[in-house]
Amino acid sequence: MIKPEFTDVVIKKSDTGFYQNYSVPIALGSKSIIIALALWALLWPESTNNLLGSIKWSLLENFNAFYIILFGLFSCFLIFIALVPSIGKRVMGLPGDKPEFSTFSWFSMMFGAGLGVGLMVFSTAEPLGLWASNPAILAQEVEANTAEALLPTYRYTFAHYGFHTWGVFVIVGLALAYCSYTRGMPLTLRSTLAPLIGKYANGVLGHIVDILGVVATILAVSTTIGFGVSQLIDGIYTITGIEWIMNISGDIPTPSNAGLIAGLALIMILSIVSAVSGVGRGVKYLSNLNLILSIFLLLIFVFFGSFFFAMTTYGTAFVDYILHYISLSFNAYLPMNESQYLDLIPESAKAFSSELFANSTNAWGSYQSFLSSLSDNAAALDESTLKQAYIAGNEGRQFAWQAGWTTFYWAWMVAYAPFVGLFLARISKGRTIREFILGCVIAPSLVCFAWMTILGATAIDLELSGVADGSIIDASNTNKLFITLGYLLEGEFLALVNIMCVILVLTFLITSADSGILVMNTIMSGGDQDAGIKHRIVWGAILTAVIGTLLLAAGDNNPMEALRNAMIIGALPFAMILGLMMIAMCKAMYVDSLLLKQEIKQEK
Incomplete structure (x- = not known):
């Protein structure tokens, strides 16, 4: 015998006062968080902006794959229940x-x-x-x-x-x-x-x-x-x-x-x-x-x-x-660090690895903008080396783009x-x-x-x-x-x-x-x-x-x-x-x- 699931959800509300017919814990809890954020931004605007920016990028880096795959699963779930006749109707x-x-x-x-x-x-x-x-x-x-x-x-x-x-x-x-x-x-x-x-x-x-x-x-x-x-x-x-x-x-x-x-x-x-x-x-x-x-x-x-x-x-x-729907749903990139990049570039480029890594993994940079952003010494490397250095940063570029654009949208x-x-x-x-x-x-x-x-x-x-x-x-x-x-x-x-x-x-x-x-x-x-x-x-x-x-x-x-x-x-x-x-x-x-x-x- 299958028993019905729990459905007796009851939310206690205030009987009198300003919060009559409202849940006081929900109202005060949510208002406290939001008002605290507003006061923080009002009293310390620069530190608020800097700290929020630092936390945001850390979350995008660490949860990029989570967001991409989660949205893919949502899509598959909805397609499934819409197609199943007994559920869809x-x-x-x-x-x-x-x-x-x-x-x-x-x-x-x-x-x-x-x-x-x-x-x-x-x-x-x-x-x-x-x-x-x-x-x-x-x-x-x-x-x-x-x-x-x-x-x-x-x-x-x-x-x-x-x-x-x-x-x-x-x-x-x-x-x-x-x-x-x-x-x-x-x-x-x-x-x-x-x-x-x-x-x-x-x-x-x-x-x-x-x-x-x-x-x-x-x-x-x-x-x-x-x-x-x-x-x-x-x-x-x-x-x-x-x-x-x-x-x-x-x-x-x-x-x-x-x-x-x-x-x-x-x-x-x-x-x-x-x-x-x-x-x-x-x-x-x-x-x-x-x-x-x-x-x-x-x-x-x-x-x-x-x-x-x-x-x-x-x-x-x-x-x-x-045609690209599956890859758009589940193809999540992972962050790239400088040591990984170092293993992929020619020996002659390793002296400039930090500069090359920073510019080649720029999510908004084409190859031409990569070249134009380099210092004179790094830009003096031969064309073949520079192309290899840019190609080596592809995984980092793709990750930074996906985290900063698609994952931003998903969030x-x-x-x-x-x-x-x-x-x-x-x-x-x-x-x-x-x-x-x-x-x-x-x-x-x-x-x-x-x-x-x-x-x-x-x-x-x-x-x-x-x-x-x-x-x-x-x-x-x-x-x-x-x-x-x-x-x-x-x-x-x-x-x-x-x-x-x-x-x-x-x-x-x-x-x-x-x-x-x-x-x-x-x-x-x-x-x-x-x-x-x-x-x-x-x-x-x-x-x-x-x-x-x-x-x-x-x-x-x-x-x-x-x-x-x-x-x-x-x-x-x-x-x-x-x-x-x-x-x-x-x-x-x-x-x-x-x-x-x-x-x-x-x-x-």
Whole structure:
């Protein structure tokens, strides 16, 4: 006789006071960590930035293979359960439950709360960045910024915005929706581990899981808003020419701290207003507006951009992406040290081994940049020796690139997963597991691919043809989109489209922030989806403080650095929880299948 698993997850809440209907340990634990981080950044900004940077790179070096393989396993797991008929057709809910939202609203909310800000910021920046540096370029298979480099450029662009990224969101969303709507547990993170930890989900262990989820969400949303605010200020400057919002002292104009803080204040005020109105009103309407404006922007690139070039790129790149899917999922590089490098270079180069090692393992360096970075004595070595020295550093270059780019993305997506996953679960009650996986992995990935090729390939085509003459490449990441539009349009129409892009960035930012506030509120209230307007306001204020202090801690040169570093550090503990979550789902679905068979036998 197979017995049902433990599902009696109970989260003790306060009966009175400010935290009425909230879990005090979760609320105070998560707020204490986040407020301490904000105060540290405010009081000791330089030491905060330096220490966060040191810890971040250490984690990327030591957990690179862990992240790559973990995401590969997530992808395989989702493919398996979607294909198994008995699992795929299960409804995330009780018999007779129907979806709460229409397919259009469901998809628009998913899209806006998922990668909307990232797609605006990196639509041109990601392909152009990878066009200059990717594993194929580092291995000297193709030359940077050439037509031949286009295919590997989009292979890794698709990897960063495709099935792996949406898969990690769906792991969390599926586990939450299944445990909550099918098994009747609270819509909170600890419920997803109940198949493994049983009654311990009701104690300290459960509190830790929820607190880590809240902290990861805060840091992920902060990083996303940081990138988005920067693009918002770039757009406002393009339209208005207001100088105080920009730092124009360097070679490339970038948003000033004053501009970033002003933009942040605007976004967070509007986000709190939207969050107070709830999912069914503010978030839903803004998400629908996001999708409509996104389609309009896409059509502008279709009619005025390099559409045929983009679609050709889409087709060839998608086939290439599928052919390399297994290697993208599981091919993890290991760090390389100088002693390993020393064994691979010619004897005549060993006197300069430290210099050659540092430059040949630079993840952003082509062979030409390697040569140009050497001192006169090292550069005087014969060409054959220099080529061997560069080739010897290939493993180190590949590792540094993967750790600094792909693994950075995976850490960002892990930190984003409790936020997006819980939000996806919140809007997906009544849908089947197969529908959920296809709708939240395949469909948005294909849209992301189209977005990145239509916008990104247009920018690349402008550079390949010589029209842009390096101006898009040289622009800041958050300004590349506006520079590209400047080559496609002119006059009042260009001004109108720039205004539309600023509105689109703003609404994406508001959607991301208010969705994050609602999700954190849901976790703290033990799965209650309608509790606490005052707490939504408090979390909005805390989120604003964290972003503002970390932006200021990094200084004018790279204001996003401290945010990125904090996010990567906060993501690692939750990455381990995600692995356990996948195992717990395997067990839960297997046990439920056995129980169903047992019930059928008993009825007969």
